[in-house]
Amino acid sequence: MHARPPRFRRRVGIAAALVITTAIAACSPQLVPPYNETIHKGALSLEEDFVKFAATMQQVAGTPEAYYAKHRGAYADFAARLAVLRRRSETAPGGVPCQKALEVSRRTAGITTSPIASRAADRASEAGLEGASCVTILVALAQRQIERLRGQHEERCAPSKPRELCTTLFGSAPIYGIFAANTGAGISNAPLVSAVAISLDELAGSQEDLKPAPRS
């Protein structure tokens, strides 16, 4: 059997290199949608405005100034901004369904040993959000939080209701403990408002995580 001539071997090598380089160029993964400045700035602005709203409500909770009717506009504004963020996140290119990453983090972090963490993980995998990116799920959670707060505000800060129901919804000043964790301000006395603030903070933070490092 004759050995292949060197020229033939060189041609096969070049062809193989071309196939490999084409494959490599085509398979650069996009597991998460790239950093989106619009979503980031929108989420940061929304979080800031919500905390200001909560601080204002703390000052007037239990008084007629806190009645829901006077603050419908604020909730409409929050809902509209979240609707825009949701649209932006749903149309952002790239990214794999968040469920895949949730499964990995459940197994690696072992966080589902806690009942609340287990319920939380299930909540993030609910129907209607299959195939959604993590950012879209974060927006959806924030939307639900705002609507829940709106409903409780309407229910609890009304002329016919005890003042305590309103003051326990928004808590007492100062606002510093709204996020509770790492603030040194102790336990938040407004769990629902804190929960909303946390959801908005995680949404803003999710873009911070993706932000490219500044070039040195």
Place this chain on the structure above:
Amino acid sequence: MAKQSQSGDAAFKSIYDALAKQAGTSFKDIVADFERHVLPTMASIAAGLVVIGARLKEGVYTDEIAGAEVDALVDAAASVLVRYANRILKEVQDIINAVLEAVRAAINGALGVALI
């Protein structure tokens, strides 16, 4: 043959080094994030449950109100977990891209031209 084996070993080592370096950085970042942010935030969420429980027991809250506030805390915890999952995806992406970059450099080095 020996020369090809040596250059192959060097290429493999450069790819492995890129993987180890990026994986080390990514793993450290994820662990730090879990300890610095996820755990404390989940702890404060759990503390909120205590507040709700106390108010329910004192009769300040009805079952419906307590349920709504617990649901809010669960959604907050879900937000923490989802953001963390997104962070893990990003780190995995960075690791893969670091390896692909090393492979690209190794191929270009072997060919002697910047083909890709």
